[in-house]
Structures are given as structure tokens and as C-alpha cells.
Amino acid sequence: MTAATSPALSWETLDLHTAQPFGIARWTHSTYPRTFVTLTHAGLTGQGEAAPNAFYGETRGTVEAVLPLLADALSDPWDWDGLHARLSARMPHDHPSVKCALEMAAVEWCAQAAGVPVWRLLGLSPAPLPESSYTVSIADTAAMRTQARDAVARGHGVLKVKLGTDRDEAILEALREEAPHAALRVDANAAWTRTQARRMLGVLDAARVEFVEQPLAAGDLDGHAALRAVSTVPIVADESLHHVSDVIALACAFDGVNLKLAKLGGPLQALAAMRLARAHGLQVMMGCMIESSLGIAAAAHLAGACDWADLDGALLLADDPFTGLEWQAGHLTRPTGTGWGVRRA
Template sequence: MELILREYNLKLKHTFTISRKSIDFQPSLIVELQRDGFSGFGEATSNPYYKITVPVIVQDLEKIRSIIENTTDQTPEEFWSKIHPFLKHNMFALCALDIAYNDWYARKKGKKLYELWNYDIDKNPLTDYTIGIASVDKMVAKMKELPWPIYKIKLGTKEDIAIVKELRKHTNATFRIDANCGWGVEETINNAVKLKKLGVEFLEQPMNADNWEGHKEVYKHSVLPIIADESCIIEQDVAKSHHHFHGVNVKLMKCGGLTPGRRMIEEAKKLGLKTMVGCMTESTVGISAIAHLLPQLDYVDMDGALLLAEDIASGVTIDFGKISYSEINGTGVTLIKVL
């Protein structure tokens, strides 16, 4: 099996701002695994919050190149278990590799991933579209630029309620709020009351990830569901989130790929938690992988490629929130910008 690494710097359509950072470009690594006439593609992006850069991902994958390339016909689960001990310190690298292997494996089997997993795609949820923090005028302009049935609004400012009130004047779309750890306990409980009246569906990670006592208090008193993101990173965090959150947002890069992501979703469902998968501003390579998990989800945030000025791949397409799959097997990805 041949390992091919390609580094990209994805330009965004607009400056993207959340409570802790602003970016105009998103560095990304595309992993390709080639064998027996089939290629599988995976992706991981840099993330300063988790101290991950593309050079670090490349370095960690190069260290185990021989182990990867000497892989014989293993299932994705077997492959993930073999590689995990070498990359448990870098889940982003593991994610890119795992997605690529799942893609390669399904293509070799002559199936799309959701077919391989026996998932029924008839009732897939719609994806939201993210509006980053900006001036209210710019946020309104972004909504008008792309009318959408569900918007995810990034907050964490001193004017959060006023922002949502103004945005509500311009659309009847469902709102989801992501404060990216920007609020406190009382602020979250009070904001939930006001935001529910403004057509908000749920709040995502309003407080700091490690404020478990605070999460429990909010869980008891919030009039809106609370979805864990930064508090739910790896598989063990799903059980911790029970009775602290109403649902979990699984990020493939944080947990190490599709293989553990599927296990996290399954456990969350058993615990009665709402299930969601989110993206991290990746290209259609990463977004297409997320699409195959849709039948298992209550909510999804897979708009990353829509935020790009120029994509580097084709695969799933999205129209007014609805996802359509590629005719190609695996995740359905084809690189259109090959470095």
C-alpha cells in the first residue's frame, strides 16, 4: 500500500471568526492510500486550539510510513486498532489515515461506505450553514448571499442576543447557536430563555470544556438542549457527557476518524443522547466522509467546503441543506486539484 501526502492551504470566501480566532486560510493535509488499482482519500486540517499543524501531522505519519505501507488486507477496524497506538497523541493524523483506509476498503469492495455499513439514507438530516462572528451587517449579508433552511450562528460576544434579534429580522430559518466556550453558567441559562423565543433549536458548547459542574447545572435548567463539542473529544467522553449535555457533536478529526466516530455515535444513541457530527472547515474530501454517517444522526454541520473560495475535490454535493452522494464508490471523492 502506497502512502501519498499532499499539503494544501484552503482559501476561505470570507474571514471566518469564532469566539477565539479568525482565519482567512485553512491549512489542510490530504492523505491518499493506493493499492490494487484503488485509491482512498482522507483529510485533516490544522487547529491551533488542539495544537495541531499540517507539518506535525506529516511528521507523525512519516514516522510510521513503513507500518502503513506494509498493511495487508485488514478491515478498517483492524487497521485503526493497529495504527492507534502510534498516533494516539495525534488524532488528526489518525483521522486522515482512517478515512482514507475506509474509502479505499469500500472502493475495493465495490460499494459506497453507507452501503458497506448497511445504512438507510432515506431520512438523512439537512446540514446547517455557518455564519461566523462579524459585524451584524456582514452576518446579514452572508445569510442573504446563501439562503439556507438552518443557520449555525457563531457567538461569544457581549452583544450576542442583539445579534440574533437582528438576524431573525431577515430570515425564518432555524437557528443553532455555537458560543465556542464563550459563556458562563448563568449567562447560558438566561440566554437560552431569550434565544428560544428567537427560534433557536439548541446551544452548542456554550461554556469551557472542563467546567463539568457548570455543564451539569446548565443541563438541569436550560430551556434549550445543550450539545457537547469541545467537551466530547474521544470515545470515553460520550459517557461523561451523559447527564451533562443533551447531545454530542462528534468531530472525526478529534476522535481519530470514521471508525471511532461510528462507535461514539452508537454509544450516544444507547444513552439517549442526540447525535451530531460537525466539520472543521475542511474540503469536500473530509465533508464527503461525514456524509456517510448521516443516517445515524439527528443533526449535522458539514458546510466546510461551502465556506471555501475554491475546493480541491469533488464528491458529495449540497443544495439548500440536502446532501446528494457521488456515483463513485467509497466516500465518492475525486481530487480536482492534484499537487
């Protein structure tokens, strides 16, 4: 391509804010810096979102430092195989959320050029999305009861309960009482010891929990395998999954995996992880970070091929800069417009 026709890459970082402080076992935050990239070429645009997470070695600063090194990485938006090689060659470290943003932008640009939604460009089924869970984040027990009560009143039938406190059993019992008919899922965010996890198995079973996500430390595959051997509740990996290649080892210790575009490096990487997980007998959840409707839309295009969905990230925001997603309580409709199907508000 000549310089006059080369794709142009631009970006901006916005601080997004949750309507209420969002707490997990590791931290509580209410401000989330998100960097939005735009690929412009031949009158078409592709958009992507970087949602950095310190657990995976990224911050606002690392995202903003590395993006200037990647201005020519999307010289050919159709060269998806070559994209990650070019990104890795230019990056001093992994930077999965940056890879995600650029891959999102390239894929959407191609879908815009083809005049189709991304899910159709990728050859995915138009099957309805699984009902998404709505997250009850860590707070005092009364506040968590209120979160659950309000979510159920808005029509959410699946609640994801964040645990990893010194009162987990009481929290779970309170929320089961507050939402007796809701499906409950639990996410410990790697906070439990092996002893705590063993003790909680009976509590999870009594509360009719559908599955527990990442009970133990990310690197403790032996502990997860031992827990899985005695658990009646399926165990799903999140923090243990960083790269597509991790799936193979996880199949020996988990029943399922939580795929997040921002930690895996984009929609194409998530799709590869999904197919590898299926080949190894794992169930699959499409998850998210706290992200705008742009990041959630990208995940939604893949979620119809998953068993479970946890795509409430944008619902938790007070200032979502994108619009276009359609929700009916916990049911997200796959976007139907070209590309990701969302636009700046």
C-alpha cells in the first residue's frame, strides 16, 4: 500500500465509572480507564477497546505507552494471521488488552467492508445467546442483598456472586434467601485456600450453585484437580487462563473455562480458545471485564456458541460511551448491524 492509502490508527482513553463501587476479593474500584482505538481506511472504520487489568500486567500507562509502537501493525486489516506476529514483535511484553483492541478494530473493519455483522463474517451460528448473569459484587451483606433484590426486580434470572471474604457462607445463604428462584453462580477470584474451598463445597451444593469460578490460585492446577474430583459443583477457570494454549492443561483440572477477549488478546483468540476447549470436553462461558458496550458487543458476537454468558460489564456503568445493545432483563440480543453493531453515544 502507498502512504496515501495506508490505514490510520487513532485512540483515546476515557475514565469509565461504575454506578456503584464494584468489589471482588482482590480490590474495589469505581473508575476504569478504557482506551478506544479506531482504524480508518478507504472510508470505513473499525473500533476496538482495551480494558487493561493489573492482574494480567496491564495498566492505563502500559496501554498508552505501547500503542504508539503499533501504528503500522494494521497495514493490512485482512491479514489476521500476521497481525499477532507483528504485535508481538513490536511489544516488549504481552499486553493482551492492546492486542484485543487492535484485533477488534481489524475484524470490524473487515466486517464493514463485507457489509455483514462480525458473527456472520466469522461463520458463527445465529443461535440466541445464553442468558447473561448479573454480578453481585462484594460489599457488606445487607448491600449485597440489595444488589440481588434489585437485579431480580429488573428481571435478571441469573446472579453471579463475588466471594472471597471471611463471611462467604453467610453471604451465600443470605442471597439464596433473597433470590430463592434465581440461578446462582459463584466467583471466588482465586481467593480461597484448598481448605476453604473444600469447606465451601457443601455450602455451594446446598445453595444450588450452578458452578464455582476460580476457587483457588491461578497456578494451583493440582489443587483444582483435587477439588474437582470431590465436587458436585462444576469448577470453571478464569484467572488460570491467560493464553489459548493454556486450555489443554486446564482440561485436566476444570469443567469449563471463562473466555474474556481482553485477557486472551481479542475475538479471534477467544474463538480459537473456544474451539480448543470444545475439543477437550470443556464447557465454555463468554465473560467480560468492566467494559463499554463496544467490548460487550464484541463478546456477544461469539457468545451464541457458548454454554454460559457473563456479559453485564456495560450494565454496571454510569457513563457507557457506546449505544446499540438491546437488553431484555438478562437476555442480550446479538447485534445485527454491520461490524460490531454499536456506535458512540
